[in-house]
Amino acid sequence: MKENISSPGPFEADFSFGSGVTALVTESNLKGKSTVLELITWALRGSPRRLRTDVKPWLRNVTVEYDLNSVPMAVKLESKDGRTFAATVISGGSNEEIEESLVQGQMIGGCRLLARDLNEVDFAEFQSALMLDRFGLQPITNWQKFPKSSEGRPQVHKWPTYFGAIYLPDAGSDVLLGDIAMAGLPARILQLFCDVPLLSDEIRTKVLLNQISQDERNTSRRETEDAEVLVSRLADLQSQKAAYQASLDSIDKEASSGRSIAAIEGELRTAERRYVAAAAGARELNQILAEARADRQAEQRRSTDILESEIAALLFQGLSPKHCPRCEGSIDSRRIAIEQDEHKCAVCTSALPLSEDHPAIDAEDEVEATVEDADGGDEAVTALDALLTAEVAAEAAAAEASSVLQEVEDLLTRLTAEFAHASQSRTTAKRRDTELALARIEGAISSIPSGKDSSTRTSDTTSVLKATVKVLEDGTREAANAMFVELNEEVAKLGRSFGIKNLDSVELNRSGGLKVTTAGVPDTFGNTSGGERVRLRVALLVALLRIGAIRGNGTHPGLILLDSPGSHELKTEDERTLLRELNRLQRELPGLQVIITTAKPDAVRDAVAEDQIYLATGDGTLW
Amino acid sequence: MQDAIRILMLLDAAAEPLAEAPTEPALSTAVGVVRTQIRLQKLDFWVRNPDYLANELLNDFENGDRDPTLLMLAEQILDSEEPELRRYPMLRYLFGAYEQLDDALAILRQADLVVRRLRGAPGHITQHDYYLLEQGRAKVSETAQKYPALDWYSARSKLVVALADGIGATQLKDRQYLQEEYLNTPHGFRIPSITDRARNRLSDLRLDGTIKDVG
Numbered sequence: 110m111k112e113n114i115s116s117p118g119p120f121e122a123d124f125s126f127g128s129g130v131t132a133l134v135t136e137s138n139l140k141g142k143s144t145v146l147e148l149i150t151w152a153l154r155g156s157p158r159r160l161r162t163d164v165k166p167w168l169r170n171v172t173v174e175y176d177l178n179s180v181p182m183a184v185k186l187e188s189k190d191g192r193t194f195a196a197t198v199i200s201g202g203s204n205e206e207i208e209e210s211l212v213q214g215q216m217i218g219g220c221r222l223l224a225r226d227l228n229e230v231d232f233a234e235f236q237s238a239l240m241l242d243r244f245g246l247q248p249i250t251n252w253q254k255f256p257k258s259s260e261g262r263p264q265v266h267k268w269p270t271y272f273g274a275i276y277l278p279d280a281g282s283d284v285l286l287g288d289i290a291m292a293g294l295p296a297r298i299l300q301l302f303c304d305v306p307l308l309s310d311e312i313r314t315k316v317l318l319n320q321i322s323q324d325e326r327n328t329s330r331r332e333t334e335d336a337e338v339l340v341s342r343l344a345d346l347q348s349q350k351a352a353y354q355a356s357l358d359s360i361d362k363e364a365s366s367g368r369s370i371a372a373i374e375g376e377l378r379t380a381e382r383r384y385v386a387a388a389a390g391a392r393e394l395n396q397i398l399a400e401a402r403a404d405r406q407a408e409q410r411r412s413t414d415i416l417e418s419e420i421a422a423l424l425f426q427g428l429s430p431k432h433c434p435r436c437e438g439s440i441d442s443r444r445i446a447i448e449q450d451e452h453k454c455a456v457c458t459s460a461l462p463l464s465e466d467h468p469a470i471d472a473e474d475e476v477e478a479t480v481e482d483a484d485g486g487d488e489a490v491t492a493l494d495a496l497l498t499a500e501v502a503a504e505a506a507a508a509e510a511s512s513v514l515q516e517v518e519d520l521l522t523r524l525t526a527e528f529a530h531a532s533q534s535r536t537t538a539k540r541r542d543t544e545l546a547l548a549r550i551e552g553a554i555s556s557i558p559s560g561k562d563s564s565t566r567t568s569d570t571t572s573v574l575k576a577t578v579k580v581l582e583d584g585t586r587e588a589a590n591a592m593f594v595e596l597n598e599e600v601a602k603l604g605r606s607f608g609i610k611n612l613d614s615v616e617l618n619r620s621g622g623l624k625v626t627t628a629g630v631p632d633t634f635g636n637t638s639g640g641e642r643v644r645l646r647v648a649l650l651v652a653l654l655r656i657g658a659i660r661g662n663g664t665h666p667g668l669i670l671l672d673s674p675g676s677h678e679l680k681t682e683d684e685r686t687l688l689r690e691l692n693r694l695q696r697e698l699p700g701l702q703v704i705i706t707t708a709k710p711d712a713v714r715d716a717v718a719e720d721q722i723y724l725a726t727g728d729g730t731l732w
Numbered sequence: 733m734q735d736a737i738r739i740l741m742l743l744d745a746a747a748e749p750l751a752e753a754p755t756e757p758a759l760s761t762a763v764g765v766v767r768t769q770i771r772l773q774k775l776d777f778w779v780r781n782p783d784y785l786a787n788e789l790l791n792d793f794e795n796g797d798r799d800p801t802l803l804m805l806a807e808q809i810l811d812s813e814e815p816e817l818r819r820y821p822m823l824r825y826l827f828g829a830y831e832q833l834d835d836a837l838a839i840l841r842q843a844d845l846v847v848r849r850l851r852g853a854p855g856h857i858t859q860h861d862y863y864l865l866e867q868g869r870a871k872v873s874e875t876a877q878k879y880p881a882l883d884w885y886s887a888r889s890k891l892v893v894a895l896a897d898g899i900g901a902t903q904l905k906d907r908q909y910l911q912e913e914y915l916n917t918p919h920g921f922r923i924p925s926i927t928d929r930a931r932n933r934l935s936d937l938r939l940d941g942t943i944k945d946v947g
Binding site for chain 1: 871881
């Protein structure tokens with residue numbers, strides 16, 4: 110349903126394309142010829158290339174039927190709202206059965222429904238997979254470098270890229286084939302369409318090698334960086350270790366004047382045993398001393414008593430009794446006389462014993478003598494002296510024992526202090542702390558992997574891959590070179606027949622470049638004129654088909670879409686020559702189908718079969 | 733006989749001068765008197781028990797005005813062997829230390845050195861008075877001159893009397909009862925020594941630093 114234009118309304122158009130060249134001709138632009146190519150492209154490639162956004166909503170139902178390896182295929186794109194489309198893919202049966210199936214909406218005869226109501230994205234994926242599978246092609250995986258970087262990543266090119274060898278670039282483009290300006294890709298496409306043996310393997314292996322090499326480089330770089338960090342850390346740790354070791358040595362030096370705790374403890378235990386023994390000895394000797402002293406004191410008391418008693422006796426007995434101690438009656442002179450004459454006691458009248466112990470005369474002298482005797486009496490003095498000597502001896506022994514005890518006690522005190530100091534001193538604590546710190550650092554050092562040179566290391570995998578790539582390259586280069594030689598000759602020949610004057614030779618290389626020599630002057634493809642590029646591209650594809658046909662291994666589908674080849678520096682005469690030559694090739698290449706668009710009806714006249722020209726003259730539209 | 737010397741010395745030290753000469757002919761030569769038996773016996777107790785005396789000196793030191801002289805005296809006793817050598821234990825008798833002084837007094841009496849007089853009616857003696865006669869005092873002088881070995885009695889008697897100065901006999905007895913060992917001694921047993929306790933007490937006082945400048 111056409112909308113928003115001068116002639117709106119519903120429309121329906123059918124186009125059929127035979128072998129050889131079919132031309133879609135409108136005298137004006139924007140009359141629908143390119144849209145036809147875009148719709149074919151959408152159906153066959155899976156996605157349109159440049160379908161106009163204002164035209165797409167007009168479409169309700171687009172059906173493209175085609176043969177693939179002689180199997181009828183159909184793609185139906187349906188839209189209800191004009192913006193999003195659902196795709197249905199059918200294969201098999203006959204052309205009639207497919208058409209019938211599409212009309213009825215169910216499979217008729219040998220038709221098979223491959224997919225139904227795929228959204229546009231899923232359809233693109235599906236079609237790509239289907240075509241690669243049917244043509245036996247592999248996705249082209251390229252190693253794409255990031256701009257201004259040694260890094261890159263693999264990029265996978267699928268069917269739409271191959272389609273670049275069907276729907277040729279605009280004349281203005283300097284890309285040889287395809288939509289993507291990437292070195293090497295056109296050559297790859299060519300070689301793959303020619304089925305150069307092992308080329309896919311080579312490409313994949315190269316990509317894999319690139320990927321692995323990059324990973325390894327990155328890993329290696331990281332390892333190098335890590336190693337540098339580790340080396341720096343190791344140096345730091347080792348300097349710390351040295352500092353702690355030095356500290357420990359100085360602590361040991363400081364502590365070496367002291368003795369080990371065990372030695373001190375041993376001495377301490379010995380001293381404790383000595384102390385117990387010495388204390389017991391001292392106790393015993395003190396007891397002996399106390400006894401000796403008590404004995405001496407008792408003797409001293411006794412001797413004092415004796416002395417004093419004797420003095421008292423002298424003092425009081427020597428007196429003449431004056432009164433009776435009992436009745437206090439006076440002792441008169443008569444009694445004194447009786448005592449002297451009759452030796453009877455003046456007090457009690459008892460007879461006095463006549464003995465020296467009772468001196469009546471010279472009592473004073475006697476007292477003095479007795480006192481002297483008591484004072485210096487041999488027996489008493491001897492006894493007291495002996496006791497004193499014993500006491501002094503006991504005292505000396507006890508003092509000695511006390512002194513020994515004190516000595517041992519001092520030793521014990523000193524050793525206890527030393528022991529406490531040794532086991533708790535700051536030096537010991539500091540040594541323990543330092544040892545701990547040292548152990549931690551040694552642990553940290555041992556946890557650092559030994560510095561192996563990890564720079565620019567190449568793994569076995571890489572080596573194998575490199576060798577593999579070399580083998581594959583050698584193999585494919587030979588095949589490709591042989592193919593390229595043939596291609597070059599064919600392209601040159603065809604180019605000349607397509608009207609490129611003075612074309613001496615072309616030379617494809619594997620990196621995708623095409624060297625063009627005209628009038629003896631070599632130049633690059635990109636420097637040739639637009640018209641020449643169009644013709645060289647067509648020549649290249651035709652050459653490809655030819656060689657494929659000759660070799661029997663060509664996989665190019667034989668469809669070429671050319672959008673307005675004459676719009677760009679290609680004269681009408683030259684365009685007609687191109688079309689005529691292409692149309693003539695259908696005898697040699699029966700499967701070749703070329704669909705072109707042009708705004709020049711003259712270019713197709715006499716060049717393309719009448720029934721294969723869809724012409725809209727004046728301002729008319731194709732549909 | 734030792735007792736007689738001690739009592740004589742003590743009476744000499746403790747005798748108070750007589751206000752007026754007694755009328756009794758036997759006392760015509762009296763030079764002083766010691767009143768009451770209890771007083772005499774208590775003074776005697778302190779002479780015979782240097783440990784109790786020292787302890788009492790410490791009491792006076794602590795409870796009084798802390799006269800350093802008291803402490804010095806106590807130290808002299810306790811630091812010497814006096815408590816061991818000069819102790820003449822008494823029996824506890826009824827309400828206090830008591831020992832019959834009669835034997836010693838008889839010796840002193842027969843020589844006309846000391847005369848005892850009793851007051852009150854027979855069977856109800858209220859007080860003993862001990863009169864020191866001239867001959868007694870003369871004998872003390874003679875003894876001091878002739879027998880220096882007995883100086884100790886004289887000196888100790890003077891100290892004891894000085895300590896008891898101004899204190900009545902009953903108060904002296906009360907002081908004795910303050911000593912726990914004395915109180916607990918059963919009737920008829922020897923009064924125990926408190927030497928160790930007194931010495932420990934002195935030692936404690938010294939450790940306190942209270943008396944470091946003393947002695």
